[in-house]
Amino acid sequence: VLKIGEFSSLSGVSPKRLRYYDAIGLFHPAWTDPATGYRFYSPAQLPELYRILALADLGVGLAEVAGLVAGGDDLTMVLRRRRRELEAERTALERRLAAIHVALDRDEHGDPVGIVTRRVEAQPVASLTAAVDPGDHLEPLFDEIEAHVRDHDARAPRPPALVVHDRTGRRLSIEIVVPVTRPVPEIGRITNRMLDACAVASLIHRGGYDGLDRRRRRLRTWLRTTGLQPVGPLRIVYLQFSGDAALRLPAPFLAGSDASFVTELQQPIEAVP
Amino acid sequence: VLKIGEFSSLSGVSPKRLRYYDAIGLFHPAWTDPATGYRFYSPAQLPELYRILALADLGVGLAEVAGLVAGGDDLTMVLRRRRRELEAERTALERRLAAIHVALDRDEHGDPVGIVTRRVEAQPVASLTAAVDPGDHLEPLFDEIEAHVRDHDARAPRPPALVVHDRTGRRLSIEIVVPVTRPVPEIGRITNRMLDACAVASLIHRGGYDGLDRRRRRLRTWLRTTGLQPVGPLRIVYLQFSGDAALRLPAPFLAGSDASFVTELQQPIEAVP
């Protein structure tokens, strides 16, 4: 007995929304004039409408709301699920706020934003493990394993990486990993293994390697602020680097000078995305 | 020098997403083969891509990200705005969680969900103010003002309401408001006024008036839990009620028996939506 406009201002729901709810079968007028198509509503329908609105306000999807008002679904279960979803959203939201906090802080120091979480895939690699002193040159180790992989024609066109294992006393246990298309013979310190898939927080560094330590500290700060837990050794991925031409390294990853080096720090974390 | 699939697994960004970023002009391949349409990327592009991803992860819109990477916009300002938006989202999210908490609690008591926040419009009314004792019958007061409005042919087809003003000692200061199309002569306790537009928390009650007190308490609990502040006197709106036919009340709001009465409790609150 009320036209759509009257019922709209009575209920605070726009006519468009009322028509939409009618169209999807969620909430129909008390009567529709078949001649004109005019919709007529009664104030007695308000309890039903408000129940729908209350659920929609909680962010329950309209399809689910329909299931509830039809009486088939269990309200308690739907609300519990919705609560879990909202709690997950809250966690993500807090993380974003923390990340913005760090970014604003860094931004004022002139540093650009650039830390990202993502998944990395598993990949087969040849691996060379060694204990080194801080400051040691790692180039001979890279050359050793790259030459071995080259000699067995197994180089996969992916970037090499350094995995920083534990620190034993003053010495560092490190591992150089080189992507391969198939296993290579295991001789000396060289073995084959699978580099696991995992979620990582990733920061990209451009330029020479002297800046890397600062970036590592930055990544640690970021993890602490966003509350993400590290779960494995840091991986340093060489995306643009230089090496002896005789090693026949995959061309896409070679750069001319220090200034154009690109290095990615990947800190494995508990799964996020 | 990397095909889209290789660059995709290197960066963790899906090929679809890379093509999309290319299409909207946000991030282009280093080179596109005009003959085949194949896209080719370089690892040297990763810093740029990660900057984009980091901003997108914060929920910054891609149009805005484009403005930032182009260098035109100010990162600090964008991040500050984004923080404000996220803080608003957090407030809304906490409110929803609180509302779910109440709903689950009530649900287990067998009560359905149904509290909603919305805006109500301003409307001209005739108003009758009186001080009453709790338990007094208000019907004579309704009849008095409805008869006056009827006599001056000014009744608007909207529901009447009771505004519950302060409690002075044991007595209640109440106001009966009747929607009008134009002012009526002011005699005795009857005046004309505008009922203000405001945001309200609204609960709908179905059935006789004995259940109303419980609903009022429920509404108060809900407000406390969700952290919304009341800012004015409660309005009790009579959506389905009964009255003497001689009053010529607007038909859509009349109901037969107590069981089909519908009453809305509107508690004005600080603006939300």
Next chain:
DNA sequence: TTGCTCCTCACGTCACGTGAGGTGGC
């Protein structure tokens, strides 16, 4: 008759994901 309200399409939103149907490169 003039406004005002109502009606039904059709399109846009946001950042992609999901096929469909077809081609290029080893």
Next chain:
DNA sequence: TTGCTCCTCACGTCACGTGAGGTGGC
């Protein structure tokens, strides 16, 4: 040659809001 990858449309998502163009009722 066979797979595998790449390509370009076209459509779906979610809950409506925003017009466009036209009609009904006082």
